[in-house]
Amino acid sequence: MTRAHLPGILAMAAIVVASNILVQFLFGQWLTWGAFTYPLAFLVTDVMNRVYGVGPARKVVIAGFAVGVACSLIGAQIQGEFGPLVTLRIAMGSGLAFLTAQLLDVAVFDRLRAGRWWRAPLVSTLVGSTVDTAIFFTVAFSSWLVFLEPGNDVSWANEALPLLGWGPVVPLWVSLAAADWMVKLSLALLALMPFRLIVKRLTAQAV
Template identity: 80%
Template sequence: MTRIHLPGIVAMAAIVVASNILVQFLFGNWLTWGAFTYPLAFLVTDLMNRLYGAQAARRVVAVGFAVGVVCSLIGTQIMGEFGPLVTLRIAIGSGLAFLTAQLVDIAVFNRLREGSWWRAPLASTLVGSSLDTAIFFTIAFSGALTFLEPTNDVSWAGEAVPLLGLGPVAPLWVSLAVADLMVKLSLAILALIPFRVILRRLRPNLA
């Protein structure tokens, strides 16, 4: 790890910490404020990948994962209205989703890095974001995985409701996941703007 990687490390750590805090605050019926900050982790990973290569990106992801683990450990010690702010299932889901999604993002980016400037960051973020949402919400809230933490009652997440309040009936956690994914996919497109601007400023030959 070198000094030139420090901005990426700091940015990733800040995003993880901010997202762990903001996830405690609701935004409407289906989202939390953390849904709007967490996707920026993919922007940081893709910038590090383009600027310094896959190995540097993996190191930044490792730092983000370590910070996330610390945040989860702290969250398990903070009691909310219904128990610890971070349960075992949420901790496992969050860590596994982050690590898997970010590493897949890096792999997809590398496959497409020689194409048009926008293809690699867009495709890798779309794939990574989809994996992240699917892994986290399934592990954290699916009734099929109650054996992971039998003492944690997530029956509320299995309540049958219209999808996003409008569609076919589905478990509540599915609506939460779909809303989360919609934000991630929208931000993946918008993130192309800062990706391009930052890249042109730091490495015009790569933009």
């Protein structure tokens, strides 16, 4: 890791911290404000991967994971209206989802780096985002995994409701996951231009 990689580490850390704070604030019925900041982590990972390679990208991911663990430990000590802000299942889901999805993003990006400039960041982010959403919401809220934290009541997240208010009847957490996933996919497309511009600027500076 060199000084050139420090901005990537700081950017990832800032995104993780901001997302952990903003996830406490609702945006509409199905989302939190954290849903709009967290996907930027994939942008940071992809920029690092394109400019510096797989090794530095993975190190930035590990740094982000460490910051996320620290945030979870702090959140577990803060009591909200219904108990700790971060339960064991949320901490487990968050950490496992972040590490798995980001490392998968790095691997997929590397496999596709020789193609068109937009292919690697778009496909890797779509794959990573999908895995991230599936792991986090399943581990954190599904009734199937209640044995992970028997004392944590997740019945509210398993209330049967129409998907996003109008689809088939599913547990509430599935609607929350679907809304989160759609935001991630939308931001994956919007992030292509910043990705292109940032990569060009960093590449020019390195010459």
